[in-house]
Amino acid sequence: xxxxxxxxxxxxxxxxxxxxxxxxxxxxxxxxxxxxxxxxxxxxxxxxxxxxxxxxxxxxxxxxxxxxxxxxxxxxxxxxxxxxxxxxxxxxxxxxxxxxxxxxxxxxxxxxxxxxxxxxxxxxxxxxxxxxxxxxxxxxxxxxxxxxxxxxxxxxxxxxxxxxxxxxxxxxxxxxxxxxxxxxxxxxxxxxxxxxxxxxxxxxxxxxxxxxxxxxxxxxxxxxxxxxxxxxxxxxxxxxxxxxxxxxxxxxxxxxxxxxxxxxxxxxxxxxxxxxxxxxxxxxxxxxxxxxxxxxxxxxxxx
Amino acid sequence: xxxxxxxxxxxxxxxxxxxxxxxxxxxxxxxxxxxxxxxxxxxxxxxxxxxxxxxxxxxxxxxxxxxxxxxxxxxxxxxxxxxxxxxxxxxxxxxxxxxxxxxxxxxxxxxxxxxxxxxxxxxxxxxxxxxxxxxxxxxxxxxxxxxx
Numbered sequence: 001x002x003x004x005x006x007x008x009x010x011x012x013x014x015x016x017x018x019x020x021x022x023x024x025x026x027x028x029x030x031x032x033x034x035x036x037x038x039x040x041x042x043x044x045x046x047x048x049x050x051x052x053x054x055x056x057x058x059x060x061x062x063x064x065x066x067x068x069x070x071x072x073x074x075x076x077x078x079x080x081x082x083x084x085x086x087x088x089x090x091x092x093x094x095x096x097x098x099x100x101x102x103x104x105x106x107x108x109x110x111x112x113x114x115x116x117x118x119x120x121x122x123x124x125x126x127x128x129x130x131x132x133x134x135x136x137x138x139x140x141x142x143x144x145x146x147x148x149x150x151x152x153x154x155x156x157x158x159x160x161x162x163x164x165x166x167x168x169x170x171x172x173x174x175x176x177x178x179x180x181x182x183x184x185x186x187x188x189x190x191x192x193x194x195x196x197x198x199x200x201x202x203x204x205x206x207x208x209x210x211x212x213x214x215x216x217x218x219x220x221x222x223x224x225x226x227x228x229x230x231x232x233x234x235x236x237x238x239x240x241x242x243x244x245x246x247x248x249x250x251x252x253x254x255x256x257x258x259x260x261x262x263x264x265x266x267x268x269x270x271x272x273x274x275x276x277x278x279x280x281x282x283x284x285x286x287x288x289x290x291x292x293x294x295x296x297x298x299x300x301x302x303x
Numbered sequence: 304x305x306x307x308x309x310x311x312x313x314x315x316x317x318x319x320x321x322x323x324x325x326x327x328x329x330x331x332x333x334x335x336x337x338x339x340x341x342x343x344x345x346x347x348x349x350x351x352x353x354x355x356x357x358x359x360x361x362x363x364x365x366x367x368x369x370x371x372x373x374x375x376x377x378x379x380x381x382x383x384x385x386x387x388x389x390x391x392x393x394x395x396x397x398x399x400x401x402x403x404x405x406x407x408x409x410x411x412x413x414x415x416x417x418x419x420x421x422x423x424x425x426x427x428x429x430x431x432x433x434x435x436x437x438x439x440x441x442x443x444x445x446x447x448x449x450x451x
Contacts, residue, residue, distance in 0.1 A: 036353055169351050176347035180354035198309065198317050198352040280314065 008033040008068060008153050008185035009054060015062030016049050022209050023049040027063070029204055029214045031187060033152075036179060038200035038217070039189040040285055045206040047189045048086070051157050054187075055083045067153055079109065082151035086158045088142040092131025096141055099130055103145045115148030118174065136167035143171065147178050156188040160195070172199060193282040203281070205288050213288050221278050223264050224249070229274040231258035240269040250291045261287040304341060305333055309350050317352055321360035329369060329384035340370060340378040 009031040016024045024046040031037045039047050052058040053065050056073020070077035090099060096119055104110040119126065122140040124133065130141060139159065146154055156175070160168045176199065179186060187204075190196055203220060205213035213220065231238030237251040238258030251260035261279060268274055279287070305328045307321055315323070328334040341349075343357040361378050364370045372378045406416045 035355070172351035173348045176351055176354060177344045180342075180344040180347050180357075194311055198311065198350075198356065201353050201355050 005068075006033055007031065009187065010066045010069075011063065012065075013063035014053070014060055014065050016046075016053060016058060017061040022061075024053075024206075024209045025062075027206075027209075027211050029211050031185070031204065032202055033068075033185050034183045035202045036176075036186040036188065036200045037202040037204055038196040039187055039204050039206070040193070040196070040289070041189075041206035041212075042289060044208075046209045047206060048157060050206070051083060051085075051155050051187075051189070054153075054155055055081055079107075080152035081155065082146040082149045082153070083155040084142055084146050084157065084159055086161060088138060090130045090138060090142060090145075092129065094130050095127050096124055096130060096133075097126040099141060099145065100126075100148065103148050107149050109150050111148050111150050114150075114178075115144040118144040118147060118178075121174075122170075135162055136164070136170065139163060139167070139171050140174070143174055150182075151184060153185045153187070156186065158189055158191070160190065160192070168195070175199075193285050196285075197281045200281075203285070205285060207289065213285075217281050221281055221284055224261060224279055224284055225264045225276050226259075226261050226279045226283065227268065227274045227276050228257065228259050231256055242269040249287045304339065307341075307346055307350055309352060318356045318360040318363065321346075321357065322363050325360070325364055325369065326384060329380065329382075330386075332383070332385045334380050334383075336380050336382055338380045339376075340380070342377060 007030045009029075011027045011029050014024060014027040015022060027046075027050075039050065041047050049058065053060055054067060054072050056071075056078065059073075065072055067077040067081055070080075072081070091102070094102065100112065100115050100119070103115065104112060116126075119141060122137055124137050124140060128137075130138065133141065143159075154175075159175075160171055163171060172195065175186065175188075178184060188196070188200065201217050203213055203215060203217050204211065231253045232240050235241055237245075237248070237260075238253035239245075239248065239251055239260060243262075247263035249261040249263065251258060253259075261284070268276070305324070307324055309317055309320055313320065325334065325340070334340075340361065343354045343361075346352070346357045347354050361370065361372070365372065365378075369381060369384070370378050371381050403416060406419070411419070
């Protein structure tokens with residue numbers, strides 16, 4: 001088995017079909033180890049399916065997925081993967097201490113000190129019942145359970161969805177601090193794009209079960225431009241006829257103005273007439289979420 | 304030690320905001336040579352940003368010669384940016400104030416004055432050279448312990 005240490009999660013022609021159709025189809029990506037990947041996409045894009053495939057809760061219908069080179073669900077992969085599902089399943093009748101003991105007994109290589117430190121930093125009494133905790137405290141206990149496992153790969157499915165803004169920052173800060181200490185790989189899904197902007201350094205964007213964007217966040221922003229200028233009346237999209245349409249993510253005309261997001265492929269025709277700027281990550285992700293085009297690097301993607 | 308804050312709406316890259324805040328602290332004397340910068344862990348725990356963002360900011364400050372990492376101990380300030388010539392009571396400031404007053408008397412608006420000053424600055428100071436692209440290396444837990 002080839003185990004590339006720089007790749008944490010690799011998909012090869014990965015597909016998963018349910019009765020209703022393909023939830024994921026022909027997905028190829030390689031998520032880098034030691035980094036924080038944002039998993040972005042509209043509801044139904046296949047994000048949760050991907051998490052369930054990565055933890056071995058689901059099996060692929062086609063292709064394969066590998067966690068540090070191992071098959072998801074195998075002992076080698078399971079030991080290195082921690083998954084925090086959207087609903088943060090915890091036993092409400094357990095105390096916090098019992099919850100941690102549960103983690104200790106289920107996991108051979110358990111870091112009790114780290115788990116307790118995370119709980120204590122939130123001023124949570126160890127004898128409190130989990131069912132009596134606030135949502136922020138419950139999130140902290142769930143994260144303590146996940147980090148106590150000493151994972152190499154931490155999967156977070158909408159971890160902050162039901163938290164108030166202060167607790168969101170605290171929970172995200174906790175995840176970032178643990179990542180800083182241990183170099184854990186994190187894959188995190190969220191609809192709050194502005195929050196991902198500062199947290200993530202790699203992006204995987206899924207739409208309708210397919211990969212639309214996969215890359216280093218900063219490089220993606222640097223290789224795309226948002227342009228504003230005078231619309232060309234001779235074309236439908238308002239962009240100059242000479243511009244390569246394969247690189248156009250989105251374009252819209254308002255009156256005499258055209259506004260577009262492009263994959264930057266070189267100088268623009270009539271360069272000085274354009275206001276050109278690099279998009280923020282949020283701006284870029286929104287453009288790809290809105291767009292139906294698939295600007296793959298290969299030119300056959302031209303619409 | 305200083306505390307960072309992030310303006311998520313500013314449009315300035317997060318790592319640059321960190322760099323600018325350290326420079327500002329050095330100008331104001333909030334940070335002095337020998338002071339330790341907060342560790343990556345301390346920063347990300349407080350402001351919930353990616354640890355690579357902090358490492359990138361510190362690397363940029365190191366490249367500018369303002370800070371230096373000391374293995375196993377943290378990142379320390381090497382030199383100050385506070386300059387007596389730029390203080391609020393300096394002769395240079397008085398001359399600048401007189402010049403702005405003349406510009407205003409000549410009928411220039413605030414933005415005209417700022418544009419004029421910016422164009423003179425551009426002539427006198429070469430454009431800043433862009434830092435090399437930063438691609439974080441795959442990390443192992445050990446590489447980050449330099450900060451503790």
